[in-house]
Amino acid sequence: MRLTTKGRYAVTAMLDLALHSDKGPVSLADISVRQGISLSYLEQLFARLRQFKLVKSVRGPGGGYQLMGSTADISVAQVVDAVSESLDATRCEGKGNCHEGEVCLTHHLWENLSEQIHRFLSEISLADLVARKDIRAVSELQNLRLRSSQSHADHIVVSEIN
Amino acid sequence: MRLTTKGRYAVTAMLDLALHSDKGPVSLADISVRQGISLSYLEQLFARLRQFKLVKSVRGPGGGYQLMGSTADISVAQVVDAVSESLDATRCEGKGNCHEGEVCLTHHLWENLSEQIHRFLSEISLADLVARKDIRAVSELQNLRLRSSQSHADHIVVSEIN
DNA sequence: GAATACCTGAGTAAAATACTCGGAATTAGG
DNA sequence: CCTAATTCCGAGTATTTTACTCAGGTATTC
Numbered sequence: 001m002r003l004t005t006k007g008r009y010a011v012t013a014m015l016d017l018a019l020h021s022d023k024g025p026v027s028l029a030d031i032s033v034r035q036g037i038s039l040s041y042l043e044q045l046f047a048r049l050r051q052f053k054l055v056k057s058v059r060g061p062g063g064g065y066q067l068m069g070s071t072a073d074i075s076v077a078q079v080v081d082a083v084s085e086s087l088d089a090t091r092c093e094g095k096g097n098c099h100e101g102e103v104c105l106t107h108h109l110w111e112n113l114s115e116q117i118h119r120f121l122s123e124i125s126l127a128d129l130v131a132r133k134d135i136r137a138v139s140e141l142q143n144l145r146l147r148s149s150q151s152h153a154d155h156i157v158v159s160e161i162n
Numbered sequence: 163m164r165l166t167t168k169g170r171y172a173v174t175a176m177l178d179l180a181l182h183s184d185k186g187p188v189s190l191a192d193i194s195v196r197q198g199i200s201l202s203y204l205e206q207l208f209a210r211l212r213q214f215k216l217v218k219s220v221r222g223p224g225g226g227y228q229l230m231g232s233t234a235d236i237s238v239a240q241v242v243d244a245v246s247e248s249l250d251a252t253r254c255e256g257k258g259n260c261h262e263g264e265v266c267l268t269h270h271l272w273e274n275l276s277e278q279i280h281r282f283l284s285e286i287s288l289a290d291l292v293a294r295k296d297i298r299a300v301s302e303l304q305n306l307r308l309r310s311s312q313s314h315a316d317h318i319v320v321s322e323i324n
Numbered sequence: 325g326a327a328t329a330c331c332t333g334a335g336t337a338a339a340a341t342a343c344t345c346g347g348a349a350t351t352a353g354g
Numbered sequence: 355c356c357t358a359a360t361t362c363c364g365a366g367t368a369t370t371t372t373a374c375t376c377a378g379g380t381a382t383t384c
Contacts, residue, residue, distance in 0.1 A: 003165035003279070006372065008272055015271075027329065038374055043331070060382025061328040076275070085371085109177075109291060110170055113238070117165070117279055129271060168341065189360065200343055205362075222351030223359040247340085 001114040001121075007080035009037055010045050014079050017055070018071045018126045025057075025064030045083055052082035071130055077121035163276040163283075169242035171199055172207050176241050179217070180233045180288045187219075187226030207245055214244035233292055239283035 012035050020026045028042045046065060049055045054074055055065045067074060174197050182188045190204045208227060211217045216236055217227045229236060 001165065003163070004372080009373085011271070025329090029329080040375065041373055044373090047331075057330060058382090059328090059330050059380080060384095062383070063329045063381090065330090109173070109294070113283070113286075116282065120278065120282065121275070124275075132271070166341080171342090187360095191360080202344065203342055206342090209362080219361060220351090221349080221359090221361045223357095224352065225350085225360050227361090 001077075001080070001118050002084050003080070003117075004084075006045075006083055009041070010049065010079050010083040011076055013037065013042060013045060014049070014054070014067075014074070014126060015129055017065060017067060018074075018130050021067055021071070024062065025066050027064035030064070048082045049079070052078070054078060054082055067126070071127035072125050074126045075122045076124045076126075076129075077118050080121065081118075163239075163242070163280050164246045165242070165279070166246075168207075168245055171203070172211065172241050172245040173238055175199065175204060175207060176211070176216070176229075176236070176288060177291055179227060179229060180236075180292050183229055183233070186224070187228050189226035192226075210245045211241070214240070216240060216244055229288075233289035234287050236288045237284045238286045238288075238291075239280050242283065243280075 013031050016031050016035055017026050020030070028039055028046065031037065032039045032042055046055060046057075050057060050065075053068050056068050057063070057065055175193050178193045178197055179188050182192070190201055190208065193199065194201045194204055208217060208219075212219060212227075215230050218230050219225070219227055
């Protein structure tokens with residue numbers, strides 16, 4: 001299991017999705033604005049998330065993405081795994097021939113460690129995250145900003161954030 | 163906390179060091195042969211490990227590296243931290259201004275997660291790893307290979323790698 | 325049929341990874 | 355003192371990953 005910024009981007013996006021899942025599909029454009037992640041990058045991430053059946057898509061106007069299943073059923077580990085290109089985790093593709101045909105010293109070790117970290121992240125669901133106060137608070141601010149930037153687009157000039 | 167292959171290289175090297183610490187300093191050249199990691203790369207890793215006071219060096223012939231303190235006092239977390247360029251962990255350098263002056267959605271979340279994974283890896287010492295049967299077994303094989311490649315080097319001109 | 329979205333693939337700049345190379349400083353052993 | 359073994363140091367470099375841009379295509383709603 002690899003833990004990099006890419007996984008965090010994915011978790012952030014999925015969390016945003018979870019926070020706005022009440023009013024139908026959420027477009028990547030919205031997530032892009034709220035979370036400051038480029039649209040194309042989101043498209044790449046969601047391609048993986050869709051392949052892993054963590055989200056489903058609705059095309060056309062008013063479309064976007066929805067979570068497959070409830071927030072309680074999707075774990076941080078699943079999200080990270082989906083985008084993390086998985087299995088050079090131990091560099092020997094499970095065959096144990098990492099070092100000139102032999103198992104490298106830390107092969108079992110890292111397998112073991114990965115497994116435990118994985119288990120840890122498996123026990124944290126999107127529902128757990130959504131329930132957190134700190135996250136709800138930040139989310140509220142972000143909703144304000146999205147709405148104001150949208151009304152911008154509709155002509156009425158607003159600048160309520162300064 | 164970032165978990166990549168770089169950290170695994172460092173842990174592997176430190177574990178090798180721990181396994182051979184009984185007979186004086188261990189040279190990077192030996193570790194390089196046993197673990198299949200390039201010498202120069204090891205030098206870079208050990209520069210960090212030395213800065214973090216996890217190892218001390220002995221120069222000159224017969225020199226090498228030794229662990230600072232006992233294997234029980236050095237944790238996997240310390241080793242990973244030493245080489246992991248630490249703190250863009252949350253991308254906002256602790257200030258919480260990751261996203262246009264605001265705290266990003268997963269800021270606290272990731273801080274929290276990092277902390278817990280860190281705690282987990284802190285509780286695994288090199289002594290724990292050295293005690294593992296699987297690791298001792300692999301280590302024995304590696305010792306054999308090093309010895310045979312050394313006796314080769316004394317004299318008989320070698321081309322066994324083709 | 326036009327606008328809104330997803331979808332796809334190719335390309336790309338910047339960073340991180342995993343090295344190479346060349347040399348300097350230190351020190352043990354002859 | 356000389357030589358070899360070693361750590362140290364800095365620069366350079368190839369490959370991969372990350373994070374993104376661009377240019378279109380496809381499905382769907384209004």
